[in-house]
Amino acid sequence: MKPFANSDTQQPSTTPAVNLPYFDFLLTLLKDGNDAVTKSFGKHVHWGYWENPSTATLSTEDFALATENLSQQVCLAGHITHGLHVLDVGCGFGGTLAQINEQFIRMDLVGLNLDERQLERARDTVTAHPHNTLHFQQGNACELPFPDNSFDVVLAVECIFHFPDRTRFFQEAYRVLKPGGYLALSDFVSSAGLQPFTKITLNPWGFYGRCNLQFCHSDYQQLAQDTDFSLTLAQNITKNTLPTYSYLRRLGQHHKITKKSAVMETLMVEILSRLNLLHYYIYGFKKSR
16 A cells, blocks of 8 residues: 655665655554554455455445455465465555464465564564464565575565565575575666656655655566566556546445545556556466575
8 A cells, every 4th residue: 555656776775764654644543442453454454355356345344355465465475375485565554464374374474564664563463373484573675684594485465565675685685595486576667658757766754654656567577587587477457456446445434434545646656557557467486486
């Protein structure tokens, strides 16, 4: 849940400052005990996925299930199964790892995030089942604090556009993956027609923080080739995510969440998505050796 635009840096990565106003906003509402926000974003902080968007009821329960479904789609792209060592980069409140923890056994699960506040909530709300291990750690996605060949799967659910450099993240993901391991992610991907305009800062309000939407599908194909990943899945699920916008409007109106920057930025992303200029993709990549 997070667009809009700046360019990836190509300089050596350093630990970036945390500038995520939408998380400031969410954490305040969660602390105040806002029930609808807690049910909607207390576990997952990303868009929803509806197999059949026309059946979306836009209830809080419907949206919460849709966010679970989106995480499930990314996990499928990562070939998650029993007995794996999994790293979730940009893990938020730990919702995706919580879902994996509930569905699989003999799992060694690690969540990484730059924002310690998000990790504190994850630690408070997600507990490993007896047959699994679970650890949340603060760190930079472009300087992963793990040894080579550590993980079977690396996930990045709707967060890569926040990272300072996609190329550097891919290199780091490749390094920490075991041979034959998978990287799976979801991202907002520009169409060829929109891409030239993403070089302009389209987000003067900054509610979602620094976001880079300059990547299009061909860029991901090239990035996979450059980092020696095999592209195993490229699934455009834009239409399956569209009810998210209607739900966010309903949530905001009902609970008088009228922060101007949130409304304007989300509307911009919706318009671009409905015009088929901005796409929502799930990608899977395999480390060949």
